[in-house]
Amino acid sequence: MFVGDRGSECGNVVTNVKHYGTELALVYDKKEHRELAQKTFWDGLNGFPRVLAMHWFIRYGDPVAESKPFYHHFQLVSKVNRGRPERMDLTIYSDDKSEEAPVARNGNVKVLCHLEASLKSIPTSRIPVRHGKDGLDYYVLKCDIEVVYRSAETDYTLIHDSVRYKTVTAENV
Numbered sequence: 001m002f003v004g005d006r007g008s009e010c011g012n013v014v015t016n017v018k019h020y021g022t023e024l025a026l027v028y029d030k031k032e033h034r035e036l037a038q039k040t041f042w043d044g045l046n047g048f049p050r051v052l053a054m055h056w057f058i059r060y061g062d063p064v065a066e067s068k069p070f071y072h073h074f075q076l077v078s079k080v081n082r083g084r085p086e087r088m089d090l091t092i093y094s095d096d097k098s099e100e101a102p103v104a105r106n107g108n109v110k111v112l113c114h115l116e117a118s119l120k121s122i123p124t125s126r127i128p129v130r131h132g133k134d135g136l137d138y139y140v141l142k143c144d145i146e147v148v149y150r151s152a153e154t155d156y157t158l159i160h161d162s163v164r165y166k167t168v169t170a171e172n173v
Helices: 034-039
Strands: 002-004 013-015 019-027 041-043 048-058 063-065 070-079 087-095 110-118 129-131 137-149 153-160 163-171
Touching (some): 019 070, 048 137, 110 153, 110 163
Antiparallel strands (some): 041 048, 087 110, 129 137, 137 153
């Protein structure tokens, strides 16, 4: 399960013409996630409901600093009793049709690229474990997606514990 929040920096600014984001297990908000009420699930680690929803880190019309990285923070959370996390896979989506960014994936939301990282090189002793509200233990890896926007393309890099995994470049078409 991926959970997240938002962060950014500014510089030479252009206006963005698409929504860019990923699907995360977000804290369920009755107003914001009304259409997803039937899809909530319990977060045993933190003890509250979550929902799988779109988390847009760049929205249509947002000012975006060209060639300056900004970071999107998230966590990879998995139950210890299921074994240590071996891979981190995250899909980046775009939507160039919706004026308002949709709460959930719909027909306008398209796969832009996939970010993948092997976690096998991280010793199990270096993966933080937290005891959940449900009495189970969870691995919790704090990560970032570094996003560098340019007029023709955008680079996405997964980062964990200062280790930069393979960068994926997606064309801005």
